Amino acid sequence: MHTPAELLPIIEEAISKIEYPKHPANLYEPIKYIMNLGGKRIRPVMVLMATELFTDNVLKAIDVALAIETFHNFTLVHDDIMDNAPLRRGKQTVHEKWGNNNAILSGDVMMVESNKHLSKVDISVLKPVLDTFNQTAQGVCEGQQLDMEFEQRNDVSIAEYIEMIRQKTAVLLGGAMKLGAIVGGASNENAELLYQFGENLGIAFQLQDDILDVYADPDKFGKKVGGDIVANKKTFLHLKALELAHQNETACLTSTDQDENDKINQVTALYDQYQIKELATTQMEAYLNQANHALNELSVADKRKQNFRMLVQQILERES
Amino acid sequence: MHTPAELLPIIEEAISKIEYPKHPANLYEPIKYIMNLGGKRIRPVMVLMATELFTDNVLKAIDVALAIETFHNFTLVHDDIMDNAPLRRGKQTVHEKWGNNNAILSGDVMMVESNKHLSKVDISVLKPVLDTFNQTAQGVCEGQQLDMEFEQRNDVSIAEYIEMIRQKTAVLLGGAMKLGAIVGGASNENAELLYQFGENLGIAFQLQDDILDVYADPDKFGKKVGGDIVANKKTFLHLKALELAHQNETACLTSTDQDENDKINQVTALYDQYQIKELATTQMEAYLNQANHALNELSVADKRKQNFRMLVQQILERES
The missing domain is CATH 1.10.600.10 (Farnesyl Diphosphate Synthase)
Structure with missing residues (x-):
């Protein structure tokens, strides 16, 4: 292998x-x-x-x-x-x-x-x-269509956001896994479990992306930290802050006339105040758990699954 | 049938x-x-x-x-x-x-x-x-790419034009025929002959389009006669006129500041002078002949081909 x-x-x-x-x-x-x-x-x-x-x-x-x-x-x-x-x-x-x-x-x-x-x-x-x-x-x-439509909307819920990243990003990872399984001769059950593994991993991957955009080590990230904040992108963190913070605190999330670094600092402080990073991490880990669960269910000798566990670990620990 | x-x-x-x-x-x-x-x-x-x-x-x-x-x-x-x-x-x-x-x-x-x-x-x-x-x-x-590129070029040859309409239009008619043949259980030879029939018919169809744009009966055409002329579109007629006419006669073909009706009248007169319609018709008929030739070669009882001959006739006689 x-x-x-x-x-x-x-x-x-x-x-x-x-x-x-x-x-x-x-x-x-x-x-x-x-x-x-x-x-x-x-x-x-x-x-x-x-x-x-x-x-x-x-x-x-x-x-x-x-x-x-x-x-x-x-x-x-x-x-x-x-x-x-x-x-x-x-x-x-x-x-x-x-x-x-x-x-x-x-x-x-x-x-x-x-x-x-x-x-x-x-x-x-x-x-x-x-x-x-x-x-x-x-x-x-469909995911890309939802993503475009979300840019024009101010009432996107967390559930809608998860559904959008599921379609736009995670479905392709799930599909890649399932296609590989089919070609390899897997049973329908195993192919479906691998789809579940890939899809959940994909959602976790995207949530990790949202977290890294704000909290990555700037020396290791490879692009400017805070890019999503500057673009007012409706990430998990953005939507969660809108959900939890008081109305009079959220102007920085959607402002367009602020100095970039001021905006990044202010939004990050708001995220910290409401423990948004921890909430996003918990959410991400929930999807990784689901991915691991599908992996455990797979009728394949455990040692063959080792590379998959490594992949999950790499995603959990990545810094860019 | x-x-x-x-x-x-x-x-x-x-x-x-x-x-x-x-x-x-x-x-x-x-x-x-x-x-x-x-x-x-x-x-x-x-x-x-x-x-x-x-x-x-x-x-x-x-x-x-x-x-x-x-x-x-x-x-x-x-x-x-x-x-x-x-x-x-x-x-x-x-x-x-x-x-x-x-x-x-x-x-x-x-x-x-x-x-x-x-x-x-x-x-x-x-x-x-x-x-x-x-x-x-x-x-x-590929045909659409060539079509876009031709808009920027002033040295398109008739051969290149035919190749472009073959790809952009005729290949799809040939493909439609061949696909139908495959699904119907045709031999490879018959499927290929039907491809040839469709492709040649497609080129004839597009040349007919070029002719109709200039010479259609305005009452039956359904859109304004001369649209291609006004748009300086590089049709077969346009390219043939550029090839045959003297340089001092061709300004009207590419002018952009003329009154629309003046331009249409002037270009049509130039086409008439060099018998462009007849040349285009001859070319179109050559492709229809090739289509008919493929049809004749087809190993199918002649009475089953009747609808195909009707289709050729309809294209030959269409006015819009």
Whole structure:
């Protein structure tokens, strides 16, 4: 069995070997660009990890891993247009470099590329693989829609927020796990448990993201601490503070004319006053517990689950 | 066997029965909107016609017909964003009604919906159906990319133009035919011939479009004659005139400050002078001949081909 760190070069090599048509160059160059901007490759790693629970031939799932990573990068290209984001992983976004129209179209063709990778799986699992992938892709689109709508709303509840991050982020981790399981030959029960594992881990991952944005060590975080606060982003922490704090204390959460550092300091102080970090951590741990519970239920020899426990630990301890 | 006119209500009924999720409403309402704006449904009709060449159970291909129509409408949603088009079939475009971001995302989820329809075909043909669909979808994206790039170029050749309309328009008609054939149980040879039939018909169809824009009967055309001329669109007629006319005659083709009707009259006179309509018609007929040739080669009883000949005739004689 491979550790997550050992699976990474397998994925990087497979990505580097994908051949795109040469023409039209402006359609395919953005795909190569975004696919090679780096990133943790956590989704394709999860596909292969799930497959390896059930078979020693991890490469059986490499096409599904590429499909998932291509789909994920497609969502980044289109999301960055919608968010008007200038940078992605410290580099120009695709729409900044090639223009919005080109970015829309390159994204579209990435969706086709995902489906091409997917269609290479063994015919014996093709139908359940397609069904799981399509359901996952649809969920991710719904999550992005909710995220956009939340920006315009002032009455988003914590429950709605959790549902949004479940769709936008966690469904894809769950889907990656389930797809890997299906390709590896898992039973329906095991595939479903791995979906549960991935989805709960995904929600925990996003809550951890929300916490790190405010409480990360600036030397290790890799980007400016407090970015979500400055952007008035409706994170778990933001919504929880709105819920708990007195009305006359919450102006800083939504202010747009404050000095950035003043705003960050004031919001962080408010979070501290209401122990928002602890509440978010408790919530995150609840989802990690659910992930662990699904893992424990899995009918697989315990030693094969070791890499999964490591993954949970890494997420719990990450600093960026 | 059904005539194209008899297949239409079968398709309309199937479209009316598609169930989309209720939430998020803003993600799915645009899909219902564009899918019900009407249109000739020529692509799904072609799917069913091809299927019915090989089986009496035309409904075997209804999911593929829906996949093709959903995909086609997805391309309209995204193309209209890229072209900044306010109207589609006389109604507001999706991005005008819901905004660009919403239109991007609804389009994305339409691609997923297409794949969901597609995955319902019988497992025995699933793999070739996916391969044909993905290749078709990729071709359409490449065609749209070329079309966008041509807008910025002043040296587009006729050969390049034909290649662009082949990808952007004809590949989807060829793909529709081939998909229908595969689902109907056609041999590879027959499926390939039907692809050739559809692709050549598609190129002829687009050339006919170019001709009608200038020479249609205004009472029957349904939109303003000369729209392509006013927009300086690089149609076959435009490019042929640039090729044949003297340099000192071609200013009207690319002018932007002329009175619209003056420009239309002047360009039409130039076309007449160089017999551009006749040249375009000859070219169109050459592609129709190739389509007919593929049809003749098809190993199917001649009386089953009758509807196809009717379709060719309808395209030849259409006035809008």
